[in-house]
Amino acid sequence: MSPPVKLGIVGLGRWARVLVRAAQRSQNLKIVSGYSRTPETREAFAREFGIAAASDLRQMFADTEVRGVILTVPNEQHFPVAEQAARAGKHVYTEKPIAHTLEDGVRICELEARHGIRIVVGHSARLLSGTRLMKAAIQRGELGRLACIEANFSNERALELTPQNWRWYRAQCPGGPLSQLAIHQFDSLACLGGEIIQVMSMASKLSPAGAEVDDQSMTLVKFADGKLGYVGSCWTSPGIFSIRCFGQKALMHYEVDFSSWDHPDRLHESSSLYVQRGKNGYGKREELELPQSNMFVDELESFARAIATGELPELSATNGLAAAAAVNAALLSIDRGGETVALAEVIDEARARVRRQAKAA
């Protein structure tokens, strides 16, 4: 048993508390330092969790005991804080999306090689036990050649929006559920089906709340190998998370009871996964056992493992950038009236803008 990897956490809001509680269940990592701009927040955090509060970021980044930092700061701050951490030689875990803009996403990806660090982007949905079981079945060849993947992630958020909520505004929350929920499923599709090369998307605004943002989105996806994918996201209905994989030998369907989302270690109790096998049993379904798992513990442990071994994590910056690029390409497709948009187009343009801005600076 190696000693736990010691970590700091920056940004001490609601989500930080979820991650700290998850961290406390792991033997492989230990959060030893926390920072928030507001002194009251960091003092309350220190009292509640018995974790030392850093008086400023430099203090945390100067602490040689701290090998990596967890960022739960607003999306616009992902890159600036990640860069500061990387310059101090700290590995970085950041919540999804990788960054607020694709340019910042590109810059975060570049930190890895430049500073010899590992970056983990918290696309936790990839670690849901049903997704893991489907991925393992695909890798064992049980589904045969995959043809289609359908996914949906929806909830009622748009019915409750007010102008006080940042999600009300197009600039901060582009595409509504597209940037907030669908992004998880673009990553799930990439996890299960490999590289996504094109998207086309439709959006609509139906909530009576009157927010700026669209509250419905549906996106079609083409994978590099010709498979098709679909990601739907409705922001005005009861919550659902589902993924269905269509293969030549079998079909698998995973569905999560959304009411358990905040208690990942109980998700398996009210979720379901079935397989419908080919030829000798079309239409016959077998319910599979879903093991208990905790995607938040798992993503933090994967961060600790990347730090300890130097290995590229599955929740990599590259994967995080691809999911953000799918969202941006879908937004562009909506702007262009549903035209097909290549992910390479939006990523290449973001890289070009980063190069131009670097030269200009």
Added chain:
Amino acid sequence: MSPPVKLGIVGLGRWARVLVRAAQRSQNLKIVSGYSRTPETREAFAREFGIAAASDLRQMFADTEVRGVILTVPNEQHFPVAEQAARAGKHVYTEKPIAHTLEDGVRICELEARHGIRIVVGHSARLLSGTRLMKAAIQRGELGRLACIEANFSNERALELTPQNWRWYRAQCPGGPLSQLAIHQFDSLACLGGEIIQVMSMASKLSPAGAEVDDQSMTLVKFADGKLGYVGSCWTSPGIFSIRCFGQKALMHYEVDFSSWDHPDRLHESSSLYVQRGKNGYGKREELELPQSNMFVDELESFARAIATGELPELSATNGLAAAAAVNAALLSIDRGGETVALAEVIDEARARVRRQAKAA
């Protein structure tokens, strides 16, 4: 109790036998005459079912006892045979699609007013008990404002195609599962969500069989009121039929175990319908009882009712044309690299071609 409406049936293949068996379970209609071009086929049919064989179509259409005819002839013959029947004053039931071309579909629609008859197009999926229950719940307002509808209809057909099968060929089976399976779901979406105005579509060919036709299709749909819809169809996987409606107050999900498809009165035993209600129970699901039903009996009874009452049937020619137009618009979208295509565009063009051809004739 009125006496049963007497009907003829034209085309005595596999599907005719399914419909005749369904007809035998109804008190409201009676098939009294059958016709096939092949004398052996019609004699075998007469022997098996005790139904008189007509020696030619004229004989059947001259029979004043026969008030309507059921067509299970190849798609190209829907219009020519329907026209002959209509001229003889017979009401017409035709299998889906309404016709092989949209022009013929337009012509079939025109027969109603011209000859004072009723036309029923056999979009039986609309009559599945789960679809009926969802439609009733939507009409009662239980789902609140509908936002999205997702549907899928898939099976393994493309894995078994050979050049001997008409479905191998692009000209006869355009878009593969798009024209064969997805068409049912376009009609289901219209049934549950109202008029579809636009589609955009992606297709792919993945089966090792080597047929001409695409074997995967995914289509996004925009409804007249801004709702979004999705219809997926995979022709290289175990079968599935599912519909999910997202409303502001509740979400409903219906799924049919495909292995029971050929025995519609047993479908309810292995299918499922759940509702997930809003606000006070997001994530809590209630399984609903699916009553026994038989969509084939129901569609024939709706034909008999339209004949007896003169009322416009729900499985109308207009609805059949709209479903075929959605397929044609999706095919055009695929040809145009995924562009958004308005259904009005393809229907108006078909009408214009019909008018030009009528003038030229």
